[in-house]
Amino acid sequence: MRSAKLFQYQLPMDSGVILRDQRLVTREGWVIELCQDQQRAYGEIAPLPEFSIETAAEAGAQAQQLLSQWVAGEALELDTAFPSVAFGISCAMAELAAELPVTGNYLVAPLCSGDPDDLVVRLNQMPGDKVAKIKVGMYEAVRDGIVANMLLEAIPDMRLRLDANRQWTPLKAQQFAKYVKPEHRSSIAFLEEPCREPSDSLAFAQQTGINIAWDETVRDAGFEVKAEPGVAAIIIKPTLIGSLDRCISLIEQAHAAGLIAVISSSIESSLGLNQLARLAQWQTPNVIPGLDTMQLFQAQLMQSWPGCELPVIPLSELDVVWHK
Ligand SMILES: O=C(O)CCC(=O)C1=CC=C[C@@H](O)[C@@H]1C(=O)O
Ligand SMILES: [Mg+2]
Missing domain, CATH: 3.30.390.10 (Enolase-like, N-terminal domain)
Structure with a gap:
């Protein structure tokens, strides 16, 4: 029944x-x-x-x-x-x-779209690997470069994820990179989608030595998961991708190509976010998922998110x- x-x-x-x-x-x-x-x-x-x-x-x-x-x-x-x-x-x-x-993976990469000082406080409290994510591309590219460089200098054991959401022209992306000292660039785990055109993002990665990740591009028609120089990861937002089978197939293709797969939120309620944490623990157990979005809400749904x-x-x- x-x-x-x-x-x-x-x-x-x-x-x-x-x-x-x-x-x-x-x-x-x-x-x-x-x-x-x-x-x-x-x-x-x-x-x-x-x-x-x-x-x-x-x-x-x-x-x-x-x-x-x-x-x-x-x-x-x-x-x-x-x-x-x-x-x-x-x-x-x-x-x-x-x-x-x-069981879920409830470790999140703290997300910072405002004051970088808040991020330093949260990172100092974080157990295990220190991974943080900063939104870039909203203000001056030069400012983003200075902030990223400052954080990488202040917390040397941190791995930084950055997300530009395709906001930069190739020139602006270069202005950002100019302010990130070459010795810090390998501490940038990846920069998601620096430029409007995926080909410009690829060229940026190869020119600067800053690894990139695909997010929007994963949802573009004709996208294929493949190993390319300068590409470190693909971001999987299941609400925008589709069934669990489809997400798992993408994760398996990423792993086969030597790429990291990062399960990430599409701003689901605590119900969906908990299921994403479980999917992450199941399919990408050693990767911190991008699920630091409960802070955007004023209420939770049916179950609470840890803490x-x-x-x-x-x-x-x-x-x-x-x-x-
Ligand atoms: O990826 C994360 O760490 C959190 C999710 C996140 O940043 C986003 C989710 C959904 C829409 C966007 O506003 C934003 C993104 O830019 O990827
Ligand atoms: Mg994004």
């Missing part, structure tokens, strides 16, 4: 969360519940505005269709579903089948919008 429910959620965000061109005031999405033989499992479907191709409404409508098929015992075609829907449903199915291990004290909204407070 199978049944399924779809719940709708809206969570208030911290003020000042900007996604590309818009402020994200509330995070909207769906929770799916699968029930089979007294067992229940959950998944989150939350297209990210400005990043996902599908809207929340489109994802909700497709989720209802697929859940009806699941209740009827039909096989699901997740490869052609919207990425957020494929991810949420495949997570819930993997939970039901006890395939998604319960996060924000109020937790229980499932009973969400509206059931569909069930079968």
Whole structure:
């Protein structure tokens, strides 16, 4: 016997969360519940505005269709579903089948988009490998270079991840690199997507000796995972990529090519973020995932993220919008 429910959620965000061109005031999405033989499992479907191709409404409508098929015992075609829907449903199915291990990797790379002094404090408290992530490309490239160089000098055992989100022209990327002393460049684990054009990013890596990682490019049509000089990693944001099978296949291809695969958040609620931490522990056990996004919220959903004290909204407070 199978049944399924779809719940709708809206969570208030911290003020000042900007996604590309818009402020994200509330995070909207769906929770799916699968029930089979007294067992229940959950998944989150939350297209990210400005990043996902599908809207929340489109994802909700497709989720209802697929859940009806699941209740009827039909096989699901997740490869052609919207990425957020494929991810949420495949997570819930993997939970039901006890395939998604319960232990998670909750070590995060502290994310800094503001004051670098805050980052120094957090890094000094961090156990084990010190890895931090800084958003660059939002202000002057020269300032980004000075900040990165300053941090690498202040905390010599740190590995720095940087993310430019394709904001730089080749010239600006060079202006950044100019301020990072050559002896510090190998402490930059990778710089995600420096330039608009992937070919410019590749040339930048080869010219400067600063390794890069693909994130947006992984979602471009025709992308193939391959070893290239200067490319260290691929970033996998499951909500934007698709089913667990698709994510795991990309991770395996990355490992076969000698690349690091980093599971990263698309600003899911604490429910989805916990599942990402479990996926990370399962498939990329020695890599710190990019999951430091709970701080962007004002509330958690159904379960808490380790160490996060924000109020937790229980499932009973969400509206059931569909069930079968
Ligand atoms: O990668 C991480 O460490 C956290 C996730 C993260 O930085 C992002 C998630 C989703 C959208 C973006 O705002 C942002 C990114 O730029 O990659
Ligand atoms: Mg990015």
